[in-house]
Amino acid sequence: MASLLALCLATMTVAAEPPNILFVLTDDQAPWALGASGYDQAKTPNMDRLFSQGAHLTNAFVVTPVCSPSRAALMTGRYGTELGITDWLHSSKEPNAGLDPKTIAWPEVLAKHGYTNALIGKWHLGMLEKFHPTEMGFHHFFGFRGGGNSPSNPKLEKEGIVEKFEGLTTDILTDHAIEFLKENKKRPFLVSVHYRAPHARWLPVADEDWAPYEKMDPKIPNPDYPNLNTPRVKKMTREYLASVRGVDRNLGRLLTTLDELDLEDNTVVIFTSDHGYNMGHNGIWHKGNGHWVLTKNPKPTPNVPAGQRPNMYDHSIRVPAAVRWPGKIKPGTVVTETISNLDWYPTILAMAGVPVPKEAGVRGHNFLPLLEGKSIPWDNNFYAEYSTKHQSKTDMRMYRTPEWKLVRDFKNAGRDELYHLKNDADEAHNLINSSDEKVKGVIDKLDQKIRAKMKELNDPVLRSASSSSSAGQ
Incomplete structure (x- = not known):
């Protein structure tokens, strides 16, 4: 009887074991830059595999189509206007701005429930020490606090010291993520890998990532748009897709590491981006703070300079999104309901079996039942x-x-x-x-x-x- 009780307790312990979480966030990636979306010019075998192994969220959006407010919304489940972050944080013009450390971020909630958390890559929510990722629930940080960095030989912060690293930034960030996975495989962890790519500047990339695009004559979305600078759009498309492929190759390295460490079955893998991107769509490139890519631009107005096209197009606010959780989410699941980045907060905590703090003021909603194939009331507005x-x-x-x-x-x-x-x-x-x-x-x-x-x-x-x-x- 005693041995049976011990076996039952052991089984209960295993069943109650919280999942690890690998959260991969790209920078400036639109859903069209993904083979799984039906865009055959994107060579993304690892992303495609991930999207097929779990749930593909085909109507995932962000509430602000630019870096800082989108990332603030992701971390807090609240809108940028509530947080005082409505545009990307300009480190030289706004050196004292950042995400209020009194705000309760979901990594902080996970940390209080036994998770060991790491942020690897881009932060862009404040440069001062009081805005540091370790003030928001991350135990380890390896990356950069500002919005910009180089695609190669970057300056990155490691253990509080900024130093220059040799190599491609995407590879370096992945190297450190793999190191963290190996060191923390025996306890519940959150690893948020916030890649800099495919944010411009896109080159250099690895030779193997450039090879499929070097001689490609890419199709562009609306070649007949008046005054479209077609040669420039094609050049940027090649470079952008090569940068995406660099992320894809490194995503493959992360997934392989989970397999090698026998972590795949109890690790939730989430893949998404901080906002979408335009590449000649509607005559612009970039995101919500878009730029015309024309040979002749519309006339400026008092608040919108020549060359600028601020926008809320779907290509700016829609993002790729997938969730893989073996044994919990059926492979090939497609979620068509409208999901926003506010919804990650309650959904991730639900996955971990952790309640959302009432005082956090979260605006998002838990969509875990949708991932599990359940039918629940859902507002698609x-x-x-x-x-x-x-x-x-x-x-x-x-x-x-x-x-x-x-x-x-x-x-x-x-x-x-x-x-x-x-x-x-x-x-x-x-x-x-x-x-x-x-x-x-x-x-x-x-x-x-x-x-x-x-x-x-x-x-x-x-x-x-x-x-x-x-x-x-």
Whole structure:
């Protein structure tokens, strides 16, 4: 009887063992830059394998299409306006800005429940010591605190000291991640690998990553766009895809290490990006703070300089996303519900069997049941925001349904946009000035949704807009 009880207790212990978590975050990767999305020019065998071995989230989005506010939303499950981070943090212009350490990040919650956590790669949520990743639940940090770095021979922080490393940045970050996996394989861990790639500058890359693209004549999304600088788009496409392939090769190294350490079955592997990317789509390249890639640019306006195209296009806000968890998530699962990066917080804690702290103020929702193939009530409407303040000055707020998208710019009259996504997935036809009564009704309804969300978030932009409106009466 005693031996049977011991066996039962041992079984219970194994069953209750929390999963390890490997969270891979790329920088500037759009879903189209992925073979699993049907884009055959992307040579991504390891990403494709990962996406097929678990759940592929085909409608994953971020609430702000630029680095810092997106990463802040990921870490906290809250919007950038709530955190005071609405655009990418400029280390020289905003040296004292960062994510408030009083904010409860999900790595911090995991740490309190026995996880050993490492952040390897890009942080971009503050340069000061009080904003250091180790203040937000990470026990180990190897990487860089700012937004930019070189694709080769980078300067990286290791054990609090910044030094120069020789080699390709993506490879170096992976080397350290593998080292951490080997040293911590006997206890629950979180390893967040935040790659710098495929953020520009894309080259150099390894010869094997450049080889498929060196002589490629890539197809581009809309070659007939007026004044499109086609040669430049093709050149950038080759370099961008080569950078993606460098990440793919290193993802393969991480997955192989999990296999070799016998960690695969009890490790959740999450793959996603901090925002999407445009490469000639709608005549621009880059992300939410887009740049025209034309031979002749539209005229500038007071708040939007020549060459700039701030936007909330789907290509900027949609991201690749996959979750592999052997024995929990059926291979080949496809989740079509709309997921945002706010939702990772409660979902990851649910995977770990850890409750979400009420005081964290998390806005996201747990989508673990969707990953498990369960049918649950889910709101597929989606709100996003982006106030640009560096290259341009805008206050864009967006409400998206599976059929329509409305973008309001509260700082710049004449920049509002409405797209009928059901018939115009490329967002090529702005219907904001339509005289159709049905369209006008859609605008009014979505505008009310935007304002209600801004009010809920106590968005200062709404207060400013209301004050301006009152002053003008």
